[in-house]
Amino acid sequence: MEARERLDREYERLREQQADPARSSPTPAQWQSLADGYRNALRERPDVDTTRGLARALWRLSMTLHAAGDPAGALGPGRQAAAEFDAAFRKTLGWDADERSPAVDAVLAELLVARCDLAEAAAAAGKPGECIRMLEEAREAGHSMTAGHGITAGPRSLRALGTVHHNLSVAEMNRLLDGVRGGRIDVDRMAPALSASRAVEIRQKVLAPADPLSMWELANTYVQYLRCLGFVEEPTRAVGVTELAAQLVALLPRGTLADLRPQLAQAVAMLSAAYPAHARALDRALKAARPRRGWRRRGI
Structure with missing residues (x-):
C-alpha cells in the first residue's frame, strides 16, 4: 500500500506540473519511470487502484509523446493504457456494480477518453483506418459495458461517450471526403x-x-x-x-x-x-x- 501511495503522489505531482503553463512539462522518461514503478507494484499487489495507476501513467506517457511530435511512438503506450483501463474497469465492477457509483463512472470515463486520445495519435501518425477502428471500439466498449452489466452511464462516462461519437463522426467524414476525392462509390x-x-x-x-x-x-x-x-x-x-x-x-x-x-x-x-x-x-x-x-x- 505504501509503495502505491508514493506512486500516486508522484503521479499527482507530475500531473500538476504538466497542467501548469509556467513550469516545464514532465518528460516521457519521467512518465515511463512512473509506469515502471506501477508495474512493479502491480506484481506485488494486483488490485484495482494499482492497475488504474499504471493505466493513467501510460496514458500520460502516450499523450506526452504525441505532444512532443511523436504520434507513432505514442501508439504503443496508448494501447497498453487502454488495455489497463479496461482491466481496471472490470476489477472495479467486481466490487462495486452500483450504476451510480462515482468509482465506476470515473474508470469508464477514463477508459473512453484514453481511447479517444489514442485514436487522435493514430490519425496524426497517418493511420486513419486505425483511428476509426479505435473509436468504434470505444463506442462499443461504452455501450456494451453499460448495457452488458446493466449499468447506466454516469455523468463523466456519458460525457466521454459523447466525445467518442463526435470524434468518430469527424473521422468518418474525413474517410468520406477521401473516398469522394478518390472517385469511390462505395463510401x-x-x-x-x-x-x-x-x-x-x-x-x-x-x-x-x-x-x-x-x-x-x-x-x-x-x-x-x-x-x-x-x-x-x-x-x-x-x-x-x-x-x-x-x-x-x-x-x-x-x-x-x-x-x-x-x-x-x-x-x-x-x-x-x-x-x-x-x-x-x-x-x-x-x-x-x-x-x-x-x-x-x-x-x-
Whole structure:
C-alpha cells in the first residue's frame, strides 16, 4: 500500500506540473519511470487502484509523446493504457456494480477518453483506418459495458461517450471526403451523420447552462452535424439544426477560441450553396439567434 501511495503522489505531482503553463512539462522518461514503478507494484499487489495507476501513467506517457511530435511512438503506450483501463474497469465492477457509483463512472470515463486520445495519435501518425477502428471500439466498449452489466452511464462516462461519437463522426467524414476525392462509390455517406446525431443526443443529456464547456461541446457537435447533413441530402433538417446551433453559439463569448460563429457560418454557407432552395431559410435560422434565458433543449 505504501509503495502505491508514493506512486500516486508522484503521479499527482507530475500531473500538476504538466497542467501548469509556467513550469516545464514532465518528460516521457519521467512518465515511463512512473509506469515502471506501477508495474512493479502491480506484481506485488494486483488490485484495482494499482492497475488504474499504471493505466493513467501510460496514458500520460502516450499523450506526452504525441505532444512532443511523436504520434507513432505514442501508439504503443496508448494501447497498453487502454488495455489497463479496461482491466481496471472490470476489477472495479467486481466490487462495486452500483450504476451510480462515482468509482465506476470515473474508470469508464477514463477508459473512453484514453481511447479517444489514442485514436487522435493514430490519425496524426497517418493511420486513419486505425483511428476509426479505435473509436468504434470505444463506442462499443461504452455501450456494451453499460448495457452488458446493466449499468447506466454516469455523468463523466456519458460525457466521454459523447466525445467518442463526435470524434468518430469527424473521422468518418474525413474517410468520406477521401473516398469522394478518390472517385469511390462505395463510401458510406450516412455514417458520419449517424455518429453526429448520436453525439448530439448524448451531449444534450449532459448540457448544463452553468457549465460553459458542455455548451461549447454541444454547439461544436451541432456544427459537425450540419456538415454531415449536407452529404445525406437533409436540407430541411439542417434548417432546424442551424436554429439550434445559432441559439447556443450566441451564448458563447465572441473573439475567443471558444467562438464557433465562423465555423457555423461556414457550414451554413456550404449548405446554402448545395441547396439553394433552402438558402433563405438557412440564413434566417442563422441570423434569428438571440440569447435566451432558460435555454431549453430540443430534439432533432
